[in-house]
Amino acid sequence: MSVLDDIVAGVREDLAVREAATPLADLRAALADVDPARDPMPHLRAPGSSVISEVKRRSPSKGHLADIPDPTVLARAYEAGGAAAISVLTEQRRFGGSLEDLRAVRAAVETPILRKDFIVTEYQVIEARAAGADLVLLIVAALDDDDLRRLHDLASELGMTVLVEVHDEAECARAVALGAPLVGVNARNLKTLAVDVDTFGRLAPLLPDDVVKVAESGVFTPDDVKRHVLEGARAVLVGEALVKDGEPTAAVRAMTGVGA
Numbered sequence: 413m414s415v416l417d418d419i420v421a422g423v424r425e426d427l428a429v430r431e432a433a434t435p436l437a438d439l440r441a442a443l444a445d446v447d448p449a450r451d452p453m454p455h456l457r458a459p460g461s462s463v464i465s466e467v468k469r470r471s472p473s474k475g476h477l478a479d480i481p482d483p484t485v486l487a488r489a490y491e492a493g494g495a496a497a498i499s500v501l502t503e504q505r506r507f508g509g510s511l512e513d514l515r516a517v518r519a520a521v522e523t524p525i526l527r528k529d530f531i532v533t534e535y536q537v538i539e540a541r542a543a544g545a546d547l548v549l550l551i552v553a554a555l556d557d558d559d560l561r562r563l564h565d566l567a568s569e570l571g572m573t574v575l576v577e578v579h580d581e582a583e584c585a586r587a588v589a590l591g592a593p594l595v596g597v598n599a600r601n602l603k604t605l606a607v608d609v610d611t612f613g614r615l616a617p618l619l620p621d622d623v624v625k626v627a628e629s630g631v632f633t634p635d636d637v638k639r640h641v642l643e644g645a646r647a648v649l650v651g652e653a654l655v656k657d658g659e660p661t662a663a664v665r666a667m668t669g670v671g672a
């Protein structure tokens with residue numbers, strides 16, 4: 413079983429527990445009371461690099477990264493640095509996240525919030541919106557074309573923006589066929605978990621000009637951002653470098669507006 417399959421299997425087990433506790437009909441009813449989704453696209457399309465700053469405690473590849481006892485403190489620091497969006501990992505087993513983190517962060521800032529998880533069912537999309545998420549991640553490698561389309565359309569109907577994640581040429585073609593306006597190229601190979609920083613530059617030319625392209629994983633410095641901007645990135649998604657930086661506001665600011 414690949415690492416991704418393994419993670420998704422755990423996600424499905426945890427999901428079954430939540431589904432038993434909160435029926436889909438209750439979640440749908442809760443949508444009526446939720447703040448409308450915030451649109452990250454104007455900020456992402458603005459000149460110069462944008463940063464999607466991630467709240468990430470640990471990962472399968474790196475293990476422990478940061479304790480983050482109060483994610484709202486980190487989120488406010490990201491917002492002060494000018495983050496275009498804040499990504500909150502909600503996967504529990506491997507990344508130490510939760511929907512509770514997402515709810516707390518959403519209430520603490522005005523910045524659009526991305527639910528970063530392994531979304532494979534409609535329940536998770538509705539759950540994301542009910543928790544306040546403004547964006548959801550859909551990982552092409554984890555979905556067949558029908559599910560990708562269905563989940564993409566559902567998220568859009570709920571007013572959310574979808575970040576479609578690709579890792580290779582074939583997945584790029586699937587994202588293009590979907591018509592996704594926001595595509596993230598993850599430099600981390602989901603089979604080996606190794607980061608290849610050349611991935612973005614290799615895949616970006618396969619995506620249409622008007623697609624907002626996000627370079628994900630392995631971005632540590634403003635120079636890394638500059639390189640990806642020259643390769644066609646509008647934004648970078650950064651986790652490790654920011655959660656380990658003692659001055660996250662300054663770190664986000666230094667990665668913002670590169671190439672403007």
Ligand SMILES: O=P(O)(O)OC[C@@H](O)[C@@H](O)c1c[nH]c2ccccc12
Nearest residue numbers: 598628629630631649650651652653
């Ligand atoms: O910590 P990094 O190397 O800056 O990476 C952030 C982000 O790209 C990474 O967390 C990520 C990209 N796609 C994902 C999908 C699921 C979980 C995590 C991810």
